Amino acid sequence: MRDALVEAAFELFSERGFEQTTIDDIVSLAGVGRRSFFRYFPSKEAVVFPDHDGCLAEMTAFLGAADPAGDPVEQVCDAARLVLRMYAGNPAFSVGRYRLTKQVPTLRIHELSVVWRYERTLAGHLRTRYAARSDGALRADVIAAAVVAAHNYALRAWLRSGGEGDVGAAVDEALQLVVDTWGNGAEGGGGGGSQDDEVVVMVARRGTPMWRVVQGVEAALEG
Amino acid sequence: MRDALVEAAFELFSERGFEQTTIDDIVSLAGVGRRSFFRYFPSKEAVVFPDHDGCLAEMTAFLGAADPAGDPVEQVCDAARLVLRMYAGNPAFSVGRYRLTKQVPTLRIHELSVVWRYERTLAGHLRTRYAARSDGALRADVIAAAVVAAHNYALRAWLRSGGEGDVGAAVDEALQLVVDTWGNGAEGGGGGGSQDDEVVVMVARRGTPMWRVVQGVEAALEG
Numbered sequence: 001m002r003d004a005l006v007e008a009a010f011e012l013f014s015e016r017g018f019e020q021t022t023i024d025d026i027v028s029l030a031g032v033g034r035r036s037f038f039r040y041f042p043s044k045e046a047v048v049f050p051d052h053d054g055c056l057a058e059m060t061a062f063l064g065a066a067d068p069a070g071d072p073v074e075q076v077c078d079a080a081r082l083v084l085r086m087y088a089g090n091p092a093f094s095v096g097r098y099r100l101t102k103q104v105p106t107l108r109i110h111e112l113s114v115v116w117r118y119e120r121t122l123a124g125h126l127r128t129r130y131a132a133r134s135d136g137a138l139r140a141d142v143i144a145a146a147v148v149a150a151h152n153y154a155l156r157a158w159l160r161s162g163g164e165g166d167v168g169a170a171v172d173e174a175l176q177l178v179v180d181t182w183g184n185g186a187e188g189g190g191g192g193g194s195q196d197d198e199v200v201v202m203v204a205r206r207g208t209p210m211w212r213v214v215q216g217v218e219a220a221l222e223g
Numbered sequence: 224m225r226d227a228l229v230e231a232a233f234e235l236f237s238e239r240g241f242e243q244t245t246i247d248d249i250v251s252l253a254g255v256g257r258r259s260f261f262r263y264f265p266s267k268e269a270v271v272f273p274d275h276d277g278c279l280a281e282m283t284a285f286l287g288a289a290d291p292a293g294d295p296v297e298q299v300c301d302a303a304r305l306v307l308r309m310y311a312g313n314p315a316f317s318v319g320r321y322r323l324t325k326q327v328p329t330l331r332i333h334e335l336s337v338v339w340r341y342e343r344t345l346a347g348h349l350r351t352r353y354a355a356r357s358d359g360a361l362r363a364d365v366i367a368a369a370v371v372a373a374h375n376y377a378l379r380a381w382l383r384s385g386g387e388g389d390v391g392a393a394v395d396e397a398l399q400l401v402v403d404t405w406g407n408g409a410e411g412g413g414g415g416g417s418q419d420d421e422v423v424v425m426v427a428r429r430g431t432p433m434w435r436v437v438q439g440v441e442a443a444l445e446g
Contacts, residue, residue: 112335138376138397145372149364174361181404 002040002050004030009047010096018044018104045110048097052114055086056121063125072129073143073183076122077175080151083118084171087155091163098159119148143182150174225263225273227253232270233319241267241327268333271320275337278309279344286348295352296366296406299345300398303374306341307394310378314386321382342371366405373397 008030012021023044027037041047059079066075087094101107123144130136154174158167180186231253235244246267250260264270282302289298310317324330346367353359377397381390403409 109332109336112339113332116335135400138373138400141372141376142369142400145368146365149368150361153361153364177358177361177365 001030001032001036005032005037005040006047006050009044010093013048013100014096018048018100018107045106048100048107049110049114051086052117055083056117058082059118059121063121066125068129071179071184072126073147073179076125076144076147077179079122079125080118080147080175081171084151084155084167087159088167095159095163098156115148115152119144122147139182143178146178146182147175150178224253224255224259228255228260228263229270229273232267233316236271236323237319241271241323241330268329271323271330272333272337274309275340278306279340281305282341282344286344289348291352294402294407295349296370296402299348299367299370300402302345302348303341303370303398304394307374307378307390310382311390318382318386321379338371338375342367345370362405366401369401369405370398373401 005026009021009026012025012029016025021044023034023037026044026047027034037047041050059082062082063075063079066072101111123140126140126143127137130140133139151171151174154167154170158165158170228249232244232249235248235252239248244267246257246260249267249270250257260270264273282305285305286298286302289295324334346363349363349366350360353363356362374394374397377390377393381388381393
């Protein structure tokens with residue numbers, strides 16, 4: 001019945017427009033009662049994003065089961081890819097919804113609240129993993145925002161194009177910027193990578209004072 | 224008249240609650256007509272955030288006048304500080320609004336749209352400055368999101384505390400994480416910093432093959 005309501009709603013939205021369609025119109029076309037609608041959706045806006053509740057639950061379960069020894073930045077990037085998979089799984093629906101959302105301000109605002117819930121879920125995972133850091137909560141919020149921005153950058157480009165090209169590769173490339181910046185392998189990242197193979201090279205100008213060289217040696221050994 | 228409407232609205236919101244107050248109640252208390260309300264505010268939600276339009280205009284002007292040779296990351300952080308200044312300029316109003324917004328879902332959603340407009344303004348500045356980079360637009364979106372997340376992390380902590388402590392210092396500290404990560408002085412940042420004083424130090428294990436040393440020298444000289 002949920003699917004029938006979504007189908008009826010989108011049929012009417014594309015025929016008459018979102019604003020001109022009432023919930024009564026939707027239940028009438030779907031052949032169900034008004035109370036059935038509200039059993040599934042709190043509002044007319046919510047029927048436009050029927051799949052996000054399920055995806056959020058999947059994301060929460062995914063992060064809850066994540067390896068405590070794994071790179072938390074890689075993990076939240078993988079969690080964001082669950083959202084991508086949902087969009088990419090039904091390109092025609094996703095592109096149609098994108099076009100509808102662009103035209104209707106209340107839907108754009110509703111979408112922001114959907115994105116916000118994902119962002120808080122990612123941030124919650126990172127906050128737990130960074131609990132031992134003095135800047136853990138700040139770092140968690142900043143990285144979660146960066147992951148969402150990178151994911152949506154690639155996703156929106158794909159939606160704007162009408163669903164052309166390999167969105168999975170585009171999202172991977174965008175998320176790589178976040179992993180390179182904040183992941184365990186990054187400068188200033190979580191650390192713990194192996195340095196077995198490392199060769200650090202000295203390049204100093206002639207006449208460099210010895211204290212600068214010593215400082216450099218110390219910094220290199222701490223790195 | 225705009226100020227009188229805001230004052231009347233907040234008086235009623237704190238007395239009766241946001242949902243229980245109508246626009247008619249507000250104009251009646253302010254002693255003006257209903258059309259006057261809509262001349263200033265598109266909705267009841269908008270009257271809760273009366274100062275953001277002005278702040279957004281100020282931010283746009285500030286970024287438009289920014290030095291093209293300056294560090295764009297520092298510039299968007301300074302632009303975000305304009306929002307902070309607005310909140311910190313009137314702590315009692317800001318804390319009261321924060322508490323009201325937390326209780327009313329439609330206000331929380333409206334606030335997300337306010338934040339989104341700031342984020343797009345910051346991203347627009349960065350996109351222009353990074354136009355020559357192949358990853359410029361992606362990088363711009365990610366950094367803008369990071370700036371907003373860092374700013375709001377410190378701002379919200381201050382609002383939650385009831386306006387205690389030095390919020391300016393807290394926001395500076397939060398934004399520093401973004402500048403250290405993405406600014407011109409950072410690894411992988413905009414580059415262009417002076418390396419006159421640099422001493423790079425070689426630390427290699429005994430028996431390191433010569434090709435690894437040469438590779439290290441090359442990498443150090445390119446850095």
